[in-house]
Amino acid sequence: MARVVVDVMLKPEILDPQGQAVQRALPRLGFDGIADVRQGKRFELEVEGPVDDAALARIHEMAETFLANTVIEDFIVKVES
Amino acid sequence: MTARIGVVTFPGTLDDQDSLRAVRLAGAEPVSLWHRDKDLKQVDAVVLAGGFSYGDYLRAGAISRFSPVMETIIDQARAGLPVLGICNGFQILTESHLLPGAMLRNNHLHFICRDQRLRVENADTAWTGDYEQGQEISVPLKNIDGRYVADARVLDELEAEGRVAFRYATSGAAADGYGNPNGSLRDIAGITNAEGNVVGLMPHPEHAVEPLIGTGRTDGLAFFTSVIKRLVTA
Numbered sequence: 001m002a003r004v005v006v007d008v009m010l011k012p013e014i015l016d017p018q019g020q021a022v023q024r025a026l027p028r029l030g031f032d033g034i035a036d037v038r039q040g041k042r043f044e045l046e047v048e049g050p051v052d053d054a055a056l057a058r059i060h061e062m063a064e065t066f067l068a069n070t071v072i073e074d075f076i077v078k079v080e081s
Numbered sequence: 082m083t084a085r086i087g088v089v090t091f092p093g094t095l096d097d098q099d100s101l102r103a104v105r106l107a108g109a110e111p112v113s114l115w116h117r118d119k120d121l122k123q124v125d126a127v128v129l130a131g132g133f134s135y136g137d138y139l140r141a142g143a144i145s146r147f148s149p150v151m152e153t154i155i156d157q158a159r160a161g162l163p164v165l166g167i168c169n170g171f172q173i174l175t176e177s178h179l180l181p182g183a184m185l186r187n188n189h190l191h192f193i194c195r196d197q198r199l200r201v202e203n204a205d206t207a208w209t210g211d212y213e214q215g216q217e218i219s220v221p222l223k224n225i226d227g228r229y230v231a232d233a234r235v236l237d238e239l240e241a242e243g244r245v246a247f248r249y250a251t252s253g254a255a256a257d258g259y260g261n262p263n264g265s266l267r268d269i270a271g272i273t274n275a276e277g278n279v280v281g282l283m284p285h286p287e288h289a290v291e292p293l294i295g296t297g298r299t300d301g302l303a304f305f306t307s308v309i310k311r312l313v314t315a
């Protein structure tokens with residue numbers, strides 16, 4: 001079965017306090033040199049049948065209408081071999 | 082004729098009973114609506130109550146938005162049915178694109194529960210007619226995903242069209258319930274659509290309808306009396 005990954009990230013202009021909290025914890029844990037952290041979501045879709053253009057179009061539609069809220073989030077669809 | 086006001090229960094809704102009670106205390110007939118039922122039982126208005134429908138999985142309101150009952154509510158709201166979304170209900174309305182913008186995690190990342198001061202910015206909607214423009218009210222606030230965001234163009238449009246319905250009042254001490262509790266842009270607590278029939282807000286008017294409970298005031302009752310009056314004169 002083919003795997004398609006949808007990565008969802010808050011748009012750059014949207015404040016991400018969760019990412020900031022992670023970033024602030026890093027020096028305390030000895031991880032230096034990280035200027036910024038943004039936290040997102042990753043969806044791994046196990047696709048039945050071929051991942052052709054039609055299947056990808058449906059996944060794109062799914063991401064746009066459901067997995068991401070495009071008012072606040074961007075998404076990327078990737079096919080994993 | 083007594084107005085019939087429906088209150089939707091999704092899996093994870095918490096405030097449906099208080100909302101039904103508020104409807105009854107205001108003088109209308111409360112009608113329970115079920116998320117899997119497309120039938121609105123001929124109600125004259127709908128309340129989407131607070132809670133954590135579908136556990137807030139994915140995003141608050143994101144899954145509820147696709148429930149059978151919402152199909153009908155989205156259609157009817159576009160045709161003028163008065164709809165009030167409180168807290169999770171507001172999140173469902175933004176996810177449904179009946180109201181612009183989106184709700185995100187509070188800027189301080191904590192759940193907040195307190196009595197909140199609000200300023201009524203638009204007393205002409207179906208749900209706010211019994212308030213005075215600029216009136217300050219106090220109602221409970223309880224959420225973790227309460228930060229209202231929208232891009233600058235949408236915010237400017239909302240302001241220009243008078244569609245900011247409620248703002249967090251910031252002119253007093255935090256101990257008295259003043260201040261922006263979650264980082265909402267432009268202190269926005271609630272908004273309306275252009276027609277004024279769809280209103281959403283994060284604080285909870287349905288918990289402030291009796292002197293005995295909530296803030297000890299009845300500041301929230303006017304939401305429900307407003308819509309009843311609107312329905313009678315419509």
